[in-house]
Amino acid sequence: MMEKKVYIETYGCQMNVNDSEVVLSILQDEGYSLTENIEEATLILANTCSIRDNAEQRIWGRIDQFRLQKRTRPEVIIGILGCMAERLKEKLLTKVDLVAGPDSYRSLPSLLRAIAPERPQINVLLSHEETYADIKPVRMDKNGVSAFISIMRGCNNVCSYCVVPYTRGAERSRDPFTIVNEAKDLWSRGYKEVTLLGQNVDSYHWIDKETGKHSTNFAQLLEMVAKISPDLRVRFSTSHPKDISDEVIYTMAMYGNICRHIHLPVQSGSSIMLEKMRRKYNREWYLERVAKIRSVIPDCGITTDVIAGFSGETEQDHQDTLTLMEKVVFDSAFMFAYSERPGTLASKKYPDDIPYEVKTKRLNEIIELQGKMSLKSNEKEIGKTVKVLVEGPSKKNPAELCGRASNNKMCVFPSKGEKAGDYCEVEVVSVTSATLICKRIESYI
Numbered sequence: 051m052m053e054k055k056v057y058i059e060t061y062g063c064q065m066n067v068n069d070s071e072v073v074l075s076i077l078q079d080e081g082y083s084l085t086e087n088i089e090e091a092t093l094i095l096a097n098t099c100s101i102r103d104n105a106e107q108r109i110w111g112r113i114d115q116f117r118l119q120k121r122t123r124p125e126v127i128i129g130i131l132g133c134m135a136e137r138l139k140e141k142l143l144t145k146v147d148l149v150a151g152p153d154s155y156r157s158l159p160s161l162l163r164a165i166a167p168e169r170p171q172i173n174v175l176l177s178h179e180e181t182y183a184d185i186k187p188v189r190m191d192k193n194g195v196s197a198f199i200s201i202m203r204g205c206n207n208v209c210s211y212c213v214v215p216y217t218r219g220a221e222r223s224r225d226p227f228t229i230v231n232e233a234k235d236l237w238s239r240g241y242k243e244v245t246l247l248g249q250n251v252d253s254y255h256w257i258d259k260e261t262g263k264h265s266t267n268f269a270q271l272l273e274m275v276a277k278i279s280p281d282l283r284v285r286f287s288t289s290h291p292k293d294i295s296d297e298v299i300y301t302m303a304m305y306g307n308i309c310r311h312i313h314l315p316v317q318s319g320s321s322i323m324l325e326k327m328r329r330k331y332n333r334e335w336y337l338e339r340v341a342k343i344r345s346v347i348p349d350c351g352i353t354t355d356v357i358a359g360f361s362g363e364t365e366q367d368h369q370d371t372l373t374l375m376e377k378v379v380f381d382s383a384f385m386f387a388y389s390e391r392p393g394t395l396a397s398k399k400y401p402d403d404i405p406y407e408v409k410t411k412r413l414n415e416i417i418e419l420q421g422k423m424s425l426k427s428n429e430k431e432i433g434k435t436v437k438v439l440v441e442g443p444s445k446k447n448p449a450e451l452c453g454r455a456s457n458n459k460m461c462v463f464p465s466k467g468e469k470a471g472d473y474c475e476v477e478v479v480s481v482t483s484a485t486l487i488c489k490r491i492e493s494y495i
């Protein structure tokens with residue numbers, strides 16, 4: 051029988067990276083092994099993203115390239131997983147053999163068995179329960195240091211611009227004991243860092259089904275994972291400004307191994323835009339949360355997401371975003387031009403009325419300002435000693451190592467032969483807007 055080999059490309063967020071690992075686990079049980087060479091794959095998968103139109107356009111282009119494989123090997127199966135599968139459903143079936151949404155990965159073996167010429171298969175049912183809690187993801191990272199753990203799925207917020215509630219369904223939390231066991235297992239296999247993932251980790255909530263009483267919130271879950279070992283770094287993403295609690299901030303402060311970094315997407319600095327975006331907080335609330343974080347954890351890195359040119363955004367709204375960015379001085383940011391997504395509340399209620407040139411101009415101003423803010427925040431690190439988890443040799447100079455400080459800033463420094471997964475204490479000597487350049491701390495002995 052022909053050897054079954056799967057090739058997987060992953061697009062979009064960290065959650066998708068972890069989902070691909072769940073998919074690989076399910077497929078391995080079916081006899082598939084992973085290949086990085088598309089030409090020897092019998093199954094070609096793309097785990098896709100729908101967040102902005104350009105993400106989808108890129109994937110349509112890839113599908114055409116995947117189909118070239120069929121010219122010489124017509125038996126190759128091409129499948130689309132993830133958010134784009136969920137959003138476009140049957141529309142993808144003219145181009146591929148398999149379409150599976152984010153909650154249907156357990157059915158992949160039966161779907162694959164049912165595929166025949168002219169008989170593509172689809173499952174895009176969303177679930178209220180599926181968390182893949184019992185599936186042990188097969189890690190696809192290269193260095194065995196850092197891994198993602200999904201703690202919940204779906205999203206119950208209805209940010210008016212966002213497609214995710216429609217592609218990933220309702221929010222559900224995963225049993226905390228399965229999460230802790232997964233983290234323990236990773237630790238015992240030499241991993242040094244876990245990132246707990248959810249669309250909105252602050253609304254993590256688990257109620258023990260048997261007693262109906264004992265419940266776990268995100269702060270408690272964080273503590274349970276942090277207690278595994280002081281040498282296991284714990285990160286998490288994404289926090290929602292409306293939900294991040296003082297309890298979470300104090301829990302971070304109590305455990306040195308919970309990394310000093312919060313990704314806190316602001317989206318806009320204008321309260322008028324925030325209201326229209328249905329973010330359920332305003333500018334003042336956001337600034338108060340930042341002030342609280344910094345009063346409890348002064349060295350906490352804060353990063354964000356910003357959208358330029360949402361419906362009806364005036365020049366004043368845009369200026370409000372810029373002044374907020376100047377006030378907060380984010381360590382880094384992901385910055386996007388608004389892209390209208392079919393089916394969202396905004397697409398029904400608010401016209402996408404900011405001309406392309408205006409959106410681009412505003413986005414460029416945001417990017418330029420963030421460059422200055424990143425540099426400013428990095429300059430504050432000069433002279434500090436930081437503990438870095440080594441990721442491997444620096445890409446630019448193999449005689450140097452790179453890795454992240456607790457606050458998520460990328461550091462480079464001369465190697466003394468350490469390997470990925472080792473901790474190094476180094477001193478920051480100079481910076482760019484993207485990197486801390488460090489020297490070794492000489493010991494006196």
Ligand code: 5AD
Pocket residue numbers: 101102211212213315317355356357386387388389390391
């Ligand atoms: N257009 C542009 N950016 C978007 N994001 C989400 N939806 C859209 C959209 N329709 C951004 C938000 C979010 C990040 C993951 O992607 O900033 O936090």
Ligand code: SF4
Pocket residue numbers: 061062063064065066098099100101132133213214217218
């Ligand atoms: Fe992730 Fe959102 Fe893209 Fe889906 S649409 S892959 S949830 S970023």
